[in-house]
Amino acid sequence: MWVEKYRPKTLAEVVGNEQAKSEFVKWLSDWKKRKVKELGVFFIGPQGVGKTSLAYAAANDFGYQFIELNASDVRTESAILRKLAPISGTISLDSFSSSEFIRKDIMVFLDEVDGIYGHSDRGGLGAIMELARQRNILLILSANFPDAVKHKELLKNFKRIYLHPLSPRQILIILKRICETEHLNISADILQKISMKSRGDARFAINTLHMVAMGHPLPEDLEVNLTTPLAKTVNDLIQCKDHMEAINKISYSLSRIDEIYRALSEAIANSNLDTSKRAEIFDLISKIDVFMRKIAKKGQWKILREVIYLLASTSLLIPGDRVRYVEKIPDYVFSKVIYKSRSEKFNEIINSLKRRLHCSRRKIVQYMLPYLAFLAKNNRRISGLSKDDINVMLSVLT
Ligand SMILES: Nc1ncnc2c1ncn2[C@@H]1O[C@H](COP(=O)(O)OP(=O)(O)OP(=O)(O)O)[C@@H](O)[C@H]1O
Ligand SMILES: [Mg+2]
Incomplete structure (x- = not known):
């Protein structure tokens, strides 16, 4: 997926959020010198603005091994330990302070912290706090909407760094870079549109670009390289x-x-x-x-x-005539877009069948479509339906 392929690898590649970037860099340098009072860093900001990317890039630049955990995987203390165990054999919370684990300079990035609560998650938050108190591994938390009450302890003890939506101009920079590397020829107009529509979410923008590059949906005036x-x-x-x-x-x-x-x-x-x-x-x-x-x-x-x-x-x-690779649509948002355009076309066909066959939509969908699809699949012509119509039907039905 392009969002992964083009994840910034160094801080210099992270676009925008300059203040967050410099605060983070300053904090990291202080952490190295053991001059910080906070237990770790808490990134707060909407989706796709570069929270994970900023941590990942900084880990590379500062020479940390980057370990990304999803909060839903680590709701309990034992789950956190289980997840971290492979890094250094079996460990316990106590052993963080003495094992060679520390010397490896690990940055643990804990995503979706807003999904973890206190009691209901059997100690997940407590375990995070305890882990952080040891101050031996660098712990970076990330959330879209932390809860002022439920996450009070984390908000109080971690250095909060806020990230904001990227501007259309910044999104455009990211998209243009990708176009260059992928040798894509996409009009400035389309790129403008994507960057305006993404509302500061770089993931959305990149996925949309990916989708356009794959030909979905394909505006008539667009010149794209259809295969990735x-x-x-x-x-x-x-x-x-x-x-x-x-x-x-x-x-x-x-x-x-x-x-x-x-x-x-x-x-x-x-x-x-x-x-x-x-x-x-x-x-x-x-x-x-x-x-x-x-x-x-x-x-x-x-x-x-x-x-x-x-x-x-x-x-x-592999028999070349029987296998073909089609790259998947990268994100659920876009399958929805495609589904919508497909379903609009689908409805059009159903309506025309309704008029011609004088029966209800339900009857057509329940009784006739499978039959029509069967005919179409076996290459029988169906009068009044074009090849395109049939393809739409098949794609919805199968
Ligand atoms: N500031 C940025 N500069 C360059 N690329 C970015 C930036 N922000 C995001 N991206 C691109 O968008 C993708 C998604 O970003 P990222 O995973 O960092 O977002 P996030 O803020 O962690 O989102 P979420 O809240 O959903 O976890 C990245 O893989 C990267 O390709
Ligand atoms: Mg993230």
Whole structure:
């Protein structure tokens, strides 16, 4: 997803919210010198303005290992410990102060803190406070709407940093950067529209751009590259006929290896290949997965060549005429947009059928649509319905 791909990696890449940025940097430097009185930092601000991104970028710049936890995963003390345990074997709250855990300089980012309450969450807030009191790991909290009463303790003891919606101009900067990297040719007008409509939410803006780039919905005057780079790589790869060709495709692609093999497995899962063929392909993909984890965890980069070789072999196993990768619509907001436009078209068709067949909408939907869809699926012509109409019906029904 582009929102992840384009998450700022350094503070310099975080657009806007200058005050929050400098407050945070100052606080972090003081924390390093043990000069702060607060237990950690509490980011407060609406969705998609860069709370997670700011923490992540600062962690990179300041050399912290970044660990992101969702509050819903860590409602209880034991859940928090369970989540953090893999970092340093089994730990207890006490051992935070003495284990090597501390020396690793870890930034724990706890998202959606507004979802945690006191008693009902069996100690979640208490555990956070206790963890923070040890002052051994850097704890960053984040929330959209903290509750003045329920989160009183956190608000009192953490350095509050407020982030604000980005301005259209700032959103535009982010979108233009992405367009450049993706070699997208999208009109200034559309970019303007997206940045105005996003109301300061960069995630919304990037997802909308992604959707437009994928052709959904496609205004007539828009010039876009319909396939995303990942979809192009994967679909080209599936078509390759020999090893060398496939290896070249992978090596020269702009997409990352993990994106490619995940996309491949998605394409296989959605295909109609028979079970034994799928099993054969998934077997190779799972080997790739194991290797990739070794690279990610242990930095064994020398096995990357094997991974590329294996990925090439996998793609050769896939019958190019029967599998196709379609990149998913990135966000529920946009599936709604698409669903809406689809359902408008759908209603139009139903209304025209209503008039022609002299019966109610319910009868058409309940009794006739499945039958019409069956005919359409079997390539029978249905008088009065265009191919497009039929596609709309099928997409709603299936
Ligand atoms: N200030 C920014 N500069 C550059 N990119 C940004 C900025 N803010 C957000 N983005 C982009 O939007 C995406 C979502 O932002 P992020 O996850 O940081 O938002 P958030 O404030 O943590 O939202 P939420 O409250 O929903 O957790 C990021 O992955 C990044 O691509
Ligand atoms: Mg976030």
